[in-house]
Amino acid sequence: MSVLSKNLDELFHWLESIGLPPPSRDVRIVEIKKGTTNLDDRGRFHVRQDELRQPSDYEARFEELLQMGFSWLNLSCCGVYDSFLVVSIEVPANPTISRALYPEFVTPVNHSSPSLHSLDREWSVDGILVIDNEPRPL
Numbered sequence: 001m002s003v004l005s006k007n008l009d010e011l012f013h014w015l016e017s018i019g020l021p022p023p024s025r026d027v028r029i030v031e032i033k034k035g036t037t038n039l040d041d042r043g044r045f046h047v048r049q050d051e052l053r054q055p056s057d058y059e060a061r062f063e064e065l066l067q068m069g070f071s072w073l074n075l076s077c078c079g080v081y082d083s084f085l086v087v088s089i090e091v092p093a094n095p096t097i098s099r100a101l102y103p104e105f106v107t108p109v110n111h112s113s114p115s116l117h118s119l120d121r122e123w124s125v126d127g128i129l130v131i132d133n134e135p136r137p138l
Contacts, residue, residue, distance in 0.1 A: 004029075004055055004062040008087065011075050011111045020113055022077065023123050028052035028084040030129070031061070035093045045088075046130045052086065062089065066107045069095035074110045079118035079125035086125050 001009075008027060015022055030047050038046045065073055074090035097105050117127025125131070 002055075002059045002062075003066065004059045007062075007075055007109050007111075008055060011077065011087065014111050015077065015113060018113065020119075022085050023080055024083060024085045026084050027055055028081070028086050029055055029058040029089060030078075030086060031058075031089045031091060033091050033093060040130055044126075044128055044130045046132060048132050052081070052084065052131070058089075065089070065091060066109075067099065068107075069097040069099045069105070070107050071096045072108050072110055074112055076112035077114045077118075078128050079114050079121075080123040081125045081129070081131055085123075086129065088129075 012022060012025065030051050030053070032045055032047075036045065040046060070092050072092065074088075076088045076090055078086040078088050080086070097107075099105070114123060115128060118124060121127060
């Protein structure tokens with residue numbers, strides 16, 4: 001089992017333990033960097049539909065993030081889009097831990113539940129994410 005799969009399982013178990021069982025376990029991952037300016041006037045993140053990745057396609061990137069020296073990563077349950085549960089991997093703006101000085105450091109992975117925006121809309125991601133169907137121009 002990959003580290004990403006293990007963390008997704010932990011997220012699901014935690015959500016169930018607090019009475020919020022996710023409506024789907026068919027997950028898509030989107031990476032969001034802290035401090036991104038790709039927000040609309042309501043504070044929602046804009047992502048392209050092709051940025052929603054299957055966990056198996058994101059495993060190597062997740063491992064890479066864990067090795068980069070970030071002080072934390074956050075798995076945040078955003079809600080449902082097109083029958084998929086969207087989980088964002090929230091990443092700090094910059095690594096803060098020197099892997100050369102602290103090679104034993106293990107990046108903690110936090111878990112977050114859906115926001116009230118999502119829960120009030122039957123788990124919809126619409127209050128958090130705007131998913132653009134058009135590819136970005138080159």
